[in-house]
Every structure is written in structure tokens, then in C-alpha cells.
């Protein structure tokens with residue numbers, strides 16, 4: 458049988474490169490594809506060098522916490538085998554976390570010195586379902602049964618005099634207060650003992666208290682690193698690095714539009730850039746093959762795909778929020794779309810009415826939205842909105858605004874000939 462042929466090979470190569478550099482659904486694993494965050498990295502690096510300091514990284518879902526966590530070894534100058542990462546799952550306990558980290562770090566412990574058991578038993582599983590994730594460390598994983606309790610003293614004794622980095626990701630999944638309290642205490646122990654091993658706790662939260670709970674004097678031991686949305690130049694850098702690797706050239710106007718639509722979330726830059734780049738690759742089929750170029754056509758097609766390939770949770774939340782048993786209800790859709798036109802994330806109802814009037818091309822008063830807003834915060838409408846305070850609402854999922862902006866942009870292009878002007882696309 459014939460091989461795929463040179464044309465096909467070039468195309469498949471190109472596709473593989475696109476998927477390597479634009480990863481909307483996976484964290485960044487290679488330093489060369491990690492954009493921006495210079496100050497944050499310097500901050501964390503400094504804290505990791507400061508005796509008696511541990512680190513907490515918190516921020517919204519999708520801002521890039523896991524990517525940063527996976528690459529900390531590189532930015533902070535650790536070797537692969539010095540870093541151990543545990544990813545929390547729902548209902549994880551303090552003991553689960555530390556049993557896995559102790560095991561993963563090679564400190565097997567058994568009853569009365571008996572050796573640990575063989576691989577493949579359930580505890581400390583690798584991979585996405587639960588347990589720990591450790592990309593770059595122990596691959597074979599030994600479960601340990603141990604009668605001795607996992608105490609702060611014992612953990613400290615194990616790690617205090619070795620230089621390691623212990624990263625606990627998705628700590629927001631911890632549900633019980635006791636695990637948080639024990640973690641806070643352990644962090645204090647590590648700091649008081651000036652442990653050489655450092656602990657980094659990572660999770661979705663608006664504040665440190667939300668992540669770890671309120672604990673007195675934790676601020677002395679724990680550096681708080683709030684990860685914000687990415688700035689536009691950082692987002693642009695994702696496209697730049699990616700396109701250097703794929704060698705697809707992006708029109709600067711397209712790159713700008715992608716950056717604007719992404720609303721601070723690298724996820725959407727990857728999503729839009731990936732699909733636009735894939736369409737750009739079609740020219741590799743031509744005879745003679747062209748060189749991939751992302752212009753308006755590719756942007757348009759990529760936008761359409763990106764909407765369809767957006768996270769299901771976003772699509773489903775939106776659909777169930779706007780659909781009624783009989784038909785799509787205009788008022789819900791209008792409300793949600795008008796929200797996306799606001800620059801502030803906490804949207805005042807008066808401003809909402811102004812944007813809705815623009816979209817509907819008729820004057821609508823704020824009162825008209827009271828009912829819809831009251832419904833959109835309810836479970837039946839997937840709690841798509843949250844009431845912030847009197848007269849102010851926001852999307853419950855911060856990624857929702859970008860998703861709806863994608864919808865707005867697409868409809869503007871297909872139904873309004875691009876005539877609508879959205880503030881957030883200014884200059885693009």
C-alpha cells in the first residue's frame with residue numbers, strides 16, 4: 458500500500474503542530490509555550506527562596522493556574538524529581554493528599570518497617586480521575602497501607618531537610634473544613650521550621666480565605682498570589698508563539714480580534730487560534746500547496762467552530778437559560794447578550810437596559826428586565842447569573858462573557874453585516 462504521500466504528510470504535520478501549540482483544553486506543559494506572567498513568576502520565585510514562606514495561588518477558573526503550577530519547577534529552578542504535584546478530587550481529605558505526596562516523593566512507609574505494596578491498587582492513582590497527577594515524577598506508583606497516622610510532625614520530618622516543591626492543585630475541591638484547617642496548620646509548621654521543602658497550594662477562589670479558610674497568622678507563613686486575567690499583550694504572545702511554530706501567518710487584525718474576544722482568558726485564544734489555523738491549513742492540499750495564512754475567512758470559520766467546540770458546560774448553561782418549553786425566549790437571550798456588552802463584570806441593570814436597547818434597536822426600560830433577571834439566577838435557568846448586590850448582576854461562570862461575545866460577534870457578521878459596534882472590539 459502507498460504511504461500518505463508528501464502532500465498529505467505536510468498537512469498532517471501541520472495539523473499536529475497546530476494541536477501541539479494551541480491547547481484550549483489542556484494546561485501548558487512546555488515553557489516555550491507559556492506566555493506572559495513575568496511578574497507573577499518573579500513573585501513566586503522570590504517567595505520560594507524566602508525562608509519560612511509557602512505559596513498559595515488562586516484565581517478564576519481558566520486563568521492559567523495549573524499551567525503555572527506545572528511549570529513552576531522550570532521557573533523556580535527545580536529538577537524534575539524534586540517536584541511533586543497532587544491534583545485534588547472532590548471529597549479529598551488531608552490524609553489522601555499527604556499519603557500520595559509522601560509516596561510519590563519516594564518516602565514509602567509501612568507498618569513496622571514492612572515495605573510498601575505493589576503497584577495498581579486504587580490509592581494515589583495517576584491521571585485525571587482522582588488522586589495525584591505527577592507528570593514528571595514517579596511513574597510507577599506504590600500504594601501504601603500504613604497504620605501510623607499522617608501527622609504534621611511526620612510530614613515535616615520527611616521533607617524539612619530536602620529541597621522539594623510540593624504542589625497541591627485544585628484545592629478548591631476540598632469540601633471539609635478539617636482538611637483546610639489541617640493544611641493551614643501544616644503550612645505554619647513548615648514555615649516555623651523553615652523547611653527547605655516548600656508547599657504551593659493552588660485553586661479556584663476569589664480570595665485566599667475562600668481557598669484555605671480563615672486562619673489567624675497564616676499571612677505570615679503564606680504568600681498570596683492572585684492570578685488575574687491575562688493582559689492583551691500576553692494573549693497576543695500566545696498567538697505569536699503558536700504561529701511561529703505552525704508557520705501560519707495571522708493577519709494582525711485577526712490576531713487583535715481574537716485577543717479582544719478572549720476577554721482575558723487564554724483558553725479562548727487557544728480555541729479560536731486552533732480552529733482558525735486548522736482552516737488555514739487547507740491550502741496545503743492545493744496543487745501546488747500554498748502557505749497557511751489566517752485571514753478573515755479563516756477567522757470566520759474558526760469562530761464558528763470555536764462556538765461549537767466551546768466547553769459543554771458553557772453551551773449547556775446558555776441553552777438551558779434561554780430556552781423555554783415552547784420556544785426560545787427573546788428576553789432571556791437579550792438579557793444575557795446585553796450583559797456581555799458591559800465593560801464592568803458586575804453589570805448595573807440600568808446599563809444592561811442601555812445595551813439591550815442597542816441590540817433590540819428600540820428603547821427598553823430597566824424595569825423590563827426585572828423578571829428575566831429574577832429567573833436567570835434560578836437553578837432552572839442553570840443559575841447563569843448571580844446577583845452581586847441590589848441592582849447588579851454578573852455571570853456566575855466568568856468564562857460565560859467570552860462565550861457570549863463569540864456568539865455576538867458571529868451573529869453580527871452573519872446577520873448584521875458587521876454593522877453593530879461593540880465597545881470591547883474597538884479598534885479591531
Ligand SMILES: Nc1ncnc2c1ncn2[C@@H]1O[C@H](COP(=O)(O)OP(=O)(O)O)[C@@H](O)[C@H]1O
Nearest residue numbers: 480481485491492519520521522523524723724
Ligand atoms: N501562560 C500561558 N500561556 C499560554 N497559554 C496559557 C497560559 N496559561 C494558561 N494557558 C492556557 O489557558 C487554558 C487554561 O489554563 P489552565 O492552566 O488549565 O487554567 P486554570 O488551571 O486556571 O483553570 C489552557 O488552554 C492553557 O493551555
Ligand SMILES: [Mg+2]
Nearest residue numbers: 522523524627
Ligand atoms: Mg486548573
